[in-house]
Amino acid sequence: MAKTLIIDLSYLLDEEGDLAQDSGLGRQLFEFFTAIVAMVSYPATEPPPEYKVRCHQSDKNGNQCPGHIVGEIVPESEDIVWHCPVCKDKGLISNWQDTLWDLSHADIEH
16 A cells, blocks of 8 residues: 655745755655645646656666656645555645745736
8 A cells, every 4th residue: 555645844844935954855855745736736727747746756676656746736625635646656735835836826827
């Protein structure tokens, strides 16, 4: 059974709204989660290709999963739920609203 990564984005941010502690792996996961926030909150039905997020999982040989993340905002909680249809990696991101990566209020031409 695949694990579910649950992240409260506000716990990772400093006063300026950036990653509180910068470490290699921490930075990579932080960029992965914030890319998901930007993709899911993009104010169009389909975000442009540059906003699509590739799965971060690797197999035991170090080969990156070829999947792309699929996500949505849960209306009741406003959490973001996401998953990879290939490797079944999945997660939930809370407290992403009003961060630098929240594009839901951006004035983007469709």
